[in-house]
Amino acid sequence: MTTLQKDLGVMPRSIPVSELTPKDFKTPIDVRWCSGCGSYSILSHIQRLFPTLGIPKENYVFVSGIGCSSRFPYYMDVYGFHSLHGRALPVASGMKIANPELSVWVATGDGDGMAIGGKGLIHAIRRNMDIKVLMFNNEIYSLTKGQASPTSPTGLKTKSTPFGVIERPFNPVQLALGSGATFVARTMDRDPKHLAYILQRAAHHKGIAFVEVYTNCAVYTDGIFQTFTDKQTKDESTIFIEDNKPMIYGKNKDKAITLNGLSPQSIDISNDGENLLKYNEKDPMLAYSIGGMSFDEDLPRPFGVFLDIERSTYDEGLHSQINNIISEKGEGDVDTLLRGDDYWEIN
Amino acid sequence: MEKHFEVVDDVTVRFAGDSGDGMQIVGTQFSNSAGAAGNDVNTFPDYPSEIRAPEGTLYGVSAYQVHFGSKTVNTIGDKIDVLFAMNAASLKVNLKNLNEGSIIVANSAGFNDKDLKLAEYDSNPLEDGSLAEYELYSIDIPSIMKDELQDLNMTLKHIDRTKNFFALGLAYWLFDRPMEFTISWLKKKFGKNPISLESNIRALHRGYRYGLEGEQFKRYFKVPKADLAPGIYRNITGNEATALGLVAASKNCGLPLYLGSYPITPATEILHYLSGYRQYNVRVLQAEDEIAGITSAIGASYAGNLAATSTSGPGFALKVEAMGLAVMMELPLVIIDVQRAGPSTGMPTKPEQGDLLMAIYGRHGESPIPVFAAKSPADCFDITYEAAQIAIKYMTPVIVLTDGYLAQGTEPWKVPQLKDLPLFKPQFANSIPEFAENPESYKPYIRNPETLARYWAIPGMPGFENQIGGLEKQDGTGVVSQDPMNHQKIVELRAQKVENIAKDLPLLEIEGEQEGDLLIIGWGSTYGAIKVAFNRLRNLGHKLSFVHLRYLNPFPANLEEIISKFDRVFVPEMNLGQLQFLLQGKFLKPVIGYHKIQGKPMSAIEVENALLKLLNNEEL
Numbered sequence: 001m002t003t004l005q006k007d008l009g010v011m012p013r014s015i016p017v018s019e020l021t022p023k024d025f026k027t028p029i030d031v032r033w034c035s036g037c038g039s040y041s042i043l044s045h046i047q048r049l050f051p052t053l054g055i056p057k058e059n060y061v062f063v064s065g066i067g068c069s070s071r072f073p074y075y076m077d078v079y080g081f082h083s084l085h086g087r088a089l090p091v092a093s094g095m096k097i098a099n100p101e102l103s104v105w106v107a108t109g110d111g112d113g114m115a116i117g118g119k120g121l122i123h124a125i126r127r128n129m130d131i132k133v134l135m136f137n138n139e140i141y142s143l144t145k146g147q148a149s150p151t152s153p154t155g156l157k158t159k160s161t162p163f164g165v166i167e168r169p170f171n172p173v174q175l176a177l178g179s180g181a182t183f184v185a186r187t188m189d190r191d192p193k194h195l196a197y198i199l200q201r202a203a204h205h206k207g208i209a210f211v212e213v214y215t216n217c218a219v220y221t222d223g224i225f226q227t228f229t230d231k232q233t234k235d236e237s238t239i240f241i242e243d244n245k246p247m248i249y250g251k252n253k254d255k256a257i258t259l260n261g262l263s264p265q266s267i268d269i270s271n272d273g274e275n276l277l278k279y280n281e282k283d284p285m286l287a288y289s290i291g292g293m294s295f296d297e298d299l300p301r302p303f304g305v306f307l308d309i310e311r312s313t314y315d316e317g318l319h320s321q322i323n324n325i326i327s328e329k330g331e332g333d334v335d336t337l338l339r340g341d342d343y344w345e346i347n
Numbered sequence: 348m349e350k351h352f353e354v355v356d357d358v359t360v361r362f363a364g365d366s367g368d369g370m371q372i373v374g375t376q377f378s379n380s381a382g383a384a385g386n387d388v389n390t391f392p393d394y395p396s397e398i399r400a401p402e403g404t405l406y407g408v409s410a411y412q413v414h415f416g417s418k419t420v421n422t423i424g425d426k427i428d429v430l431f432a433m434n435a436a437s438l439k440v441n442l443k444n445l446n447e448g449s450i451i452v453a454n455s456a457g458f459n460d461k462d463l464k465l466a467e468y469d470s471n472p473l474e475d476g477s478l479a480e481y482e483l484y485s486i487d488i489p490s491i492m493k494d495e496l497q498d499l500n501m502t503l504k505h506i507d508r509t510k511n512f513f514a515l516g517l518a519y520w521l522f523d524r525p526m527e528f529t530i531s532w533l534k535k536k537f538g539k540n541p542i543s544l545e546s547n548i549r550a551l552h553r554g555y556r557y558g559l560e561g562e563q564f565k566r567y568f569k570v571p572k573a574d575l576a577p578g579i580y581r582n583i584t585g586n587e588a589t590a591l592g593l594v595a596a597s598k599n600c601g602l603p604l605y606l607g608s609y610p611i612t613p614a615t616e617i618l619h620y621l622s623g624y625r626q627y628n629v630r631v632l633q634a635e636d637e638i639a640g641i642t643s644a645i646g647a648s649y650a651g652n653l654a655a656t657s658t659s660g661p662g663f664a665l666k667v668e669a670m671g672l673a674v675m676m677e678l679p680l681v682i683i684d685v686q687r688a689g690p691s692t693g694m695p696t697k698p699e700q701g702d703l704l705m706a707i708y709g710r711h712g713e714s715p716i717p718v719f720a721a722k723s724p725a726d727c728f729d730i731t732y733e734a735a736q737i738a739i740k741y742m743t744p745v746i747v748l749t750d751g752y753l754a755q756g757t758e759p760w761k762v763p764q765l766k767d768l769p770l771f772k773p774q775f776a777n778s779i780p781e782f783a784e785n786p787e788s789y790k791p792y793i794r795n796p797e798t799l800a801r802y803w804a805i806p807g808m809p810g811f812e813n814q815i816g817g818l819e820k821q822d823g824t825g826v827v828s829q830d831p832m833n834h835q836k837i838v839e840l841r842a843q844k845v846e847n848i849a850k851d852l853p854l855l856e857i858e859g860e861q862e863g864d865l866l867i868i869g870w871g872s873t874y875g876a877i878k879v880a881f882n883r884l885r886n887l888g889h890k891l892s893f894v895h896l897r898y899l900n901p902f903p904a905n906l907e908e909i910i911s912k913f914d915r916v917f918v919p920e921m922n923l924g925q926l927q928f929l930l931q932g933k934f935l936k937p938v939i940g941y942h943k944i945q946g947k948p949m950s951a952i953e954v955e956n957a958l959l960k961l962l963n964n965e966e967l
Contacts, residue, residue: 014809027814029826058809063646064816074814074827079806081649082816083642084672090607090639094646094654095806097630098605102650102806120642123635318630325625332626334598334765338591342532343581343762344383 014058020051027077033068036218038189039136043075049199055103062105063092065112068143069136072107086117089124092131100315106133110151111141114170125179127314128207135172135210138217139224146220173291173306176210177284183207184287184306188214190229194240194303201305207313228301241290241304246276249300257290264293281308352523354569357416359424360518363441364433366400366409369511374411377518379582380528381415382759385572388415388582389875391423391756396696403465408437417571421875423756425952431514433457435466451478452517454510455485484563488513495553496546509550516554523569526551576761583760585724585753589683590620592731594627597653600739600771604629605647605654607640609662612695613751614685617657637662641669641682648678651805653735655681660689660702667710670744672817674714674841677801679738681731686750688946697946698751700871700921706746707900713838715845718900720748722874725760727753730897736771737848742800752872752948776804776811786810791825799844849901855909859885859892862912865961870896870926872948873919879951880958889962910934917961919954941967
């Protein structure tokens with residue numbers, strides 16, 4: 001029962017948290033993503049994750065903007081709010097402030113979250129709102145049928161860029177880090193184990209958790225992440241970073257990432273595996289360097305938790321200001337407020 | 348020496364000086380004291396957009412006008428009776444607004460060669476005879492204060508800063524006012540700074556004595572008490588009244604208040620006030636932009652707070668898409684637009700009524716939103732409170748229009764008690780027995796048959812989980828739907844819901860003749876000016892009628908009937924005829940408009956002159 005409900009004298013009839021199952025989080029309506037869309041995988045993982053978190057079902061809220069990924073709330077049997085293009089984060093922020101006991105999740109995409117909703121995203125991150133953000137990155141606008149997005153690679157030919165994308169894409173991981181994120185991770189739709197692990201880590205983080213999920217679009221950018229998912233190429237083209245472990249990759253585990261100055265480099269460790277740089281999830285500068293490997297074709301694409309640090313959240317800060325002043329001075333008397341200091345009486 | 352006094356009904360005093368001269372402070376003190384002395388009061392601060400405009404310049408002049416009287420005072424006064432001018436520039440910019448024979452009290456130290464040059468005077472108006480038609484008092488305030496404060500070891504610059512309280516003290520003598528109100532205020536304000544406290548109190552007394560004991564002033568004035576209802580009073584600006592209206596509504600409906608807002612002139616004080624009310628459990632997000640201001644408020648409303656957003660024209664334009672979302676979601680939300688002169692950045696500190704049609708129609712699709720408008724600074728409290736009531740009862744956003752004049756202007760407000768204001772309760776889904784017993788039967792768009800409002804399920808209520816958004820949805824179930832007949836039906840339902848609100852609105856009462864020739868219809872901040880002009884002409888024996896609209900969408904239920912009783916309808920407004928257009932369109936009756944669009948409030952004399960022409964059957 002949330003504080004708000006206590007105030008309203010509402011009697012809850014909650015399903016006991018221990019009895020929740022994935023089925024409780026499925027809505028009866030048909031899921032209408034294209035076949036082969038990576039969103040299916042994310043949906044089923046979330047439905048499996050939610051019953052395990054010890055949160056009453058009625059306290060979950062899923063918020064989205066506009067786009068394919070933003071259909072997500074309709075498929076989750078929790079309170080769901082399908083808002084406007086780019087506005088999921090401010091809507092979610094208002095909810096979290098209004099009722100801090102809610103577990104607020106956002107489904108967004110590369111267009112919704114980083115173009116039209118870019119400002120909302122960076123400021124929610126800056127404030128460390130206690131919200132979990134899943135950014136389904138398919139490097140294209142799909143719902144509007146195939147235009148370049150802020151993560152489309154330079155040169156990509158789309159309906160709006162028939163001669164190729166001119167500009168450089170955002171690196172979502174670095175954007176989130178630069179905005180002051182307290183939790184940043186990258187995973188992909190086609191690695192179920194890793195996806196499940198990252199979603200669980202995000203769920204347990206207090207504060208904003210930004211998760212970029214490489215999500216295949218079967219229609220407009222089909223196979224754009226194939227290098228990272230295909231068995232033949234995956235080992236050489238990806239690296240899965242883990243806290244306090246050296247960054248080793250390659251089919252034969254014979255390569256590692258170290259720093260040359262502040263820049264990551266790949267070294268051959270077939271002869272010498274000693275004294276390798278260990279990843280540190282608490283180090284924002286290291287996160288920025290390793291996150292930056294995304295644009296270097298000679299380096300593997302990094303996945304995993306880049307950063308996981310603690311900082312007080314906005315909703316916590318606001319409510320502690322309110323609670324402190326009320327416990328110090330008592331709840332304000334509205335009649336005193338209305339009268340103000342400079343009043344007079346006419347008899 | 349012997350001084351005589353004259354009794355006057357009402358007076359308009361203007362304190363004018365450079366931006367840094369403290370004119371706003373003494374103006375506020377004077378108006379609060381006038382209120383405390385039992386007068387009715389209306390005020391307006393007039394200050395430059397620049398934070399610190401260059402000293403001594405014409406555009407750096409800051410002024411505070413106080414109109415007070417022994418009868419109801421509805422406007423800031425058309426012309427100035429007494430001007431306090433701290434420098435040459437402040438005299439120059441205000442001269443054109445003086446009444447014939449007005450009193451000018453000028454600080455001669457503010458008329459040196461540099462001051463005169465900055466004010467673009469070729470010769471000193473205090474000495475060249477150009478002010479002969481006025482009653483001029485030229486006083487070297489800093490040199491008097493230098494003697495008065497010599498034991499306090501103050502710098503000349505510091506001494507010069509006491510001139511505003513000297514002027515205030517003199518004003519108190521001139522209008523036979525007690526100074527206790529200001530002295531106790533100074534003690535609170537400067538309690539920790541003994542030199543400032545002592546010097547300002549001495550300046551206040553010295554100004555008073557200058558009038559009482561000096562040779563220059565031969566007469567003073569008495570303004571008798573107004574006939575005001577007994578009670579606790581205070582002066583209040585429209586913006587503070589708006590903030591308080593939200594707090595009172597939040598308390599009386601039992602929901603915490605949430606404000607999502609972005610700083611914008613002239614609405615920002617609403618954000619300031621509410622940000623200070625943590626003790627009242629008010630949650631405020633200073634958002635990253637106007638859009639986040641309103642969308643976060645929509646999120647807060649979804650989660651069960653009484654949510655509001657405050658802005659002015661340019662921000663109101665940015666919020667348009669989100670207003671459509673609030674309509675679609677059918678969530679309560681109070682949207683406050685403190686109108687300013689537009690379009691675009693326009694004139695940020697200047698009032699206008701240019702957003703009426705935008706408030707009613709300015710969204711894509713058929714997107715009905717109730718629109719209310721305050722008629723005076725104190726009415727901002729009532730109208731905001733009513734907006735919150737309607738928003739909660741009908742599950743709808745409500746737009747409240749005020750403007751820069753109401754927002755910054757003040758009037759005495761008879762402070763209500765919370766217990767005397769109506770309580771109102773949200774219709775939560777689990778408070779409906781049928782749904783409480785069987786939450787499965789709840790669907791997010793099942794409506795209360797009487798109001799057509801949907802029932803509110805908020806996160807945290809077990810069993811009522813639902814998924815809604817900006818997509819069109821099936822009536823009742825709320826399931827996404829593109830069915831053509833459903834769309835027609837639900838568009839009409841949303842429109843009908845807003846029309847139904849008229850049942851809750853008080854009927855209009857006509858002032859003056861109940862039927863006949865000429866009906867004046869006003870809305871918003873023009874109330875005071877129209878009321879004064881209306882009273883004057885009625886007292887002269889003219890047959891006139893007046894209704895003032897606080898509800899613009901929907902209109903009060905008897906407006907059409909009232910309009911049908913008159914030959915001619917006249918609408919003065921601060922735009923190019925937006926209410927005029929609405930009335931003509933809705934009631935198919937020609938409406939005569941008077942359009943003032945100068946970034947200045949409507950004045951009574953303008954309305955009076957227009958009415959006189961109409962009464963003489965002349966063209967406007």
